[in-house]
Amino acid sequence: MVIAVASRLLLRRALLAVPLVFAVVALTFFFIRLAPGDPAQILAGDAPTPEFLAQVRAEYGLDQPVWTQFLAFLAKALTGDFGTSLYSKQPVFAVILERFPATVLMTGTAMIVASIVGILVGVASAKRAGSHADTLISSASLLGYSMPGFWVGQLLVLLFSVSLDWFPATGMEAARASYTGWRHIQDVAWHMVLPVTTLALFLLTMIARFTRAAMIDALDQDYVLVAEAKGASRNRILWHHAFRNACVTTITVIGLEFGAVLAGAVVVEIVFGWPGLGRLFYDAIYRRDFPLLTGAFMFSSLIVIGVNMVSDVACALLDPRIRR
Amino acid sequence: MKTAATLPTPWFAPAWLVRFLRSPISTVVGSLLVLVVVAGVILAPLITHADPMALSSDTLLEPAWAHPMGTDDLGRDELARVLYGGRASLVIGLFSALLSVILGMTIGMVAGFFGGAIDETLMRITEAFQILPKLLVAVVVVSLIGSGLTNEVLVIGLLSWPATARVIRGRVQVIRHEEFIAAAEMSGASWLRVLVRHVAPNVVSFLLVSASLQVASAIMSESFLSFLGLGDPAHPSWGLLLQQGQLFLSDAWWLTTFPGIALAMTILGLNLLGDGVSGSRIVAGSRR
Numbered sequence: 001m002v003i004a005v006a007s008r009l010l011l012r013r014a015l016l017a018v019p020l021v022f023a024v025v026a027l028t029f030f031f032i033r034l035a036p037g038d039p040a041q042i043l044a045g046d047a048p049t050p051e052f053l054a055q056v057r058a059e060y061g062l063d064q065p066v067w068t069q070f071l072a073f074l075a076k077a078l079t080g081d082f083g084t085s086l087y088s089k090q091p092v093f094a095v096i097l098e099r100f101p102a103t104v105l106m107t108g109t110a111m112i113v114a115s116i117v118g119i120l121v122g123v124a125s126a127k128r129a130g131s132h133a134d135t136l137i138s139s140a141s142l143l144g145y146s147m148p149g150f151w152v153g154q155l156l157v158l159l160f161s162v163s164l165d166w167f168p169a170t171g172m173e174a175a176r177a178s179y180t181g182w183r184h185i186q187d188v189a190w191h192m193v194l195p196v197t198t199l200a201l202f203l204l205t206m207i208a209r210f211t212r213a214a215m216i217d218a219l220d221q222d223y224v225l226v227a228e229a230k231g232a233s234r235n236r237i238l239w240h241h242a243f244r245n246a247c248v249t250t251i252t253v254i255g256l257e258f259g260a261v262l263a264g265a266v267v268v269e270i271v272f273g274w275p276g277l278g279r280l281f282y283d284a285i286y287r288r289d290f291p292l293l294t295g296a297f298m299f300s301s302l303i304v305i306g307v308n309m310v311s312d313v314a315c316a317l318l319d320p321r322i323r324r
Numbered sequence: 325m326k327t328a329a330t331l332p333t334p335w336f337a338p339a340w341l342v343r344f345l346r347s348p349i350s351t352v353v354g355s356l357l358v359l360v361v362v363a364g365v366i367l368a369p370l371i372t373h374a375d376p377m378a379l380s381s382d383t384l385l386e387p388a389w390a391h392p393m394g395t396d397d398l399g400r401d402e403l404a405r406v407l408y409g410g411r412a413s414l415v416i417g418l419f420s421a422l423l424s425v426i427l428g429m430t431i432g433m434v435a436g437f438f439g440g441a442i443d444e445t446l447m448r449i450t451e452a453f454q455i456l457p458k459l460l461v462a463v464v465v466v467s468l469i470g471s472g473l474t475n476e477v478l479v480i481g482l483l484s485w486p487a488t489a490r491v492i493r494g495r496v497q498v499i500r501h502e503e504f505i506a507a508a509e510m511s512g513a514s515w516l517r518v519l520v521r522h523v524a525p526n527v528v529s530f531l532l533v534s535a536s537l538q539v540a541s542a543i544m545s546e547s548f549l550s551f552l553g554l555g556d557p558a559h560p561s562w563g564l565l566l567q568q569g570q571l572f573l574s575d576a577w578w579l580t581t582f583p584g585i586a587l588a589m590t591i592l593g594l595n596l597l598g599d600g601v602s603g604s605r606i607v608a609g610s611r612r
Binding site (some may be wrong): 282 | 452454455456457458459460461463464465467468469470540544547548551552553554563566569570573574577580581584587588591592595596599
């Protein structure tokens with residue numbers, strides 16, 4: 001039953017996502033055209049040989065009218081052909097897929113940590129709304145929200161790596177050891193502590209703020225009064241009655257902020273030398289590797305659209321009123 | 325009961341100061357933080373005689389009396405760089421927020437006022453813009469069209485309007501059905517006149533909140549771009565200083581600590597100000 005509803009919803013959201021995917025590819029194409037100079041030059045790098053320039057021109061149909069060019073670009077992008085990286089000479093898609101797991105590991109862990117802690121903090125401060133503890137939590141989350149992620153990361157490195165030497169400052173695993181099995185997992189987890197904390201902090205403050213507001217709203221509703229009158233325990237009212245309604249807001253926030261989280265991951269990866277998509281962006285900017293840059297951008301945007309789709313479906317499953 | 329405004333006030337506590345100190349604590353703290361930053365940035369030449377661009381052989385000096393925030397790898401005075409760097413950050417923040425607020429207000433007013441298919445179309449576009457990872461879009465565009473103050477302002481401004489548009493749309497939907505709008509329409513005012521003369525003045529107080537949060541977010545976005553090396557090297561902003569600090573993270577803590585404090589102070593101040601204004605009487609009493 002749930003699976004049937006979910007798949008129907010997913011299908012409908014997927015249809016809504018089609019124009020968005022189309023828009024991302026069109027925007028990317030537009031940006032390449034927008035750049036000053038010859039698009040072939042942009043796609044072929046700073047000092048291409050005349051042969052390579054001609055090859056790129058033919059490959060992208062750049063001698064054709066703009067509309068034909070766009071259709072060729074679209075057809076390539078939709079089949080996962082994002083071109084060839086100018087630096088590594090590898091297909092862009094392959095380069096991205098190679099780096100993707102590291103980013104998923106870090107971002108995924110950060111999102112799980114941020115969701116759990118953010119929800120607990122949000123619910124706790126809604127329960128005591130107006131108290132000193134609530135004010136303190138709200139101020140702390142505003143402060144956390146006001147600090148750029150990469151700076152938080154730099155401060156954590158200064159404190160926990162440079163001064164205290166508790167955690168490694170960069171990388172994903174120890175450079176000189178080649179651990180296997182359980183030791184390897186421990187080593188990666190050790191390297192993950194600081195970057196995950198940095199990335200989670202940003203999302204955590206958002207989740208806590210919005211969960212708190214939604215919980216205060218939910219606790220004010222009649223169904224909470226009814227549950228209280230029927231003698232439900234405090235915890236049951238809080239989690240079963242109020243939070244089930246408030247979590248739609250939480251999930252929506254996670255979906256909407258996912259783009260910002262991914263952008264945050266880019267800078268956090270740079271601060272901590274984490275070998276993921278973020279470093280790829282950075283290197284692509286520096287090497288003026290435009291096929292890689294636009295490819296990584298399209299790839300990330302599609303992930304963001306996908307996550308939003310899933311969060312929409314999750315909300316609809318939790319709240320039947322949203323299933324129109 | 326006499327209110328503070330009607331009581332005679334001594335010279336050291338004029339009415340406006342009393343009123344200011346009675347506003348929510350977040351407004352007071354927020355304004356003070358912003359005031360300190362803006363004063364420091366504007367009065368930079370009075371605070372330090374050091375030239376932010378002057379090279380010297382005193383490289384990577386720890387903070388001391390001669391260089392309160394130390395020096396960087398090229399021997400430049402970090403205090404001067406932080407103070408002058410604020411100019412780039414604030415200018416980009418202000419102008420891109422201005423652009424995004426004007427755009428957001430226009431789109432929000434049109435959507436909320438006309439409703440129907442226009443509203444539906446504009447809101448779908450707004451949602452699409454909200455889902456797109458705006459910072460990554462900015463990275464791609466600035467890499468392609470080149471960095472520079474103007475490009476940064478344009479890119480950040482053009483990507484940041486959705487939040488304002490949604491707030492304004494919601495507000496306009498509420499006042500759309502008020503009698504004074506109907507009266508203006510019946511007296512033959514054109515839709516443009518109704519929007520500009522009757523709707524706009526009623527949403528301006530909401531813009532105040534939005535603008536303050538927009539400036540904060542724009543400064544944050546600028547620091548993100550600069551940190552990725554897409555800032556304007558001719559006008560080093562706080563983000564650019566932090567990018568340089570990253571290279572000397574384990575040798576020179578002062579190169580990341582001080583620009584970051586300036587950046588966080590500014591953003592916190594603006595966020596507090598936005599929070600405070602939205603909760604205070606400035607908004608609540610705007611339609612008396």
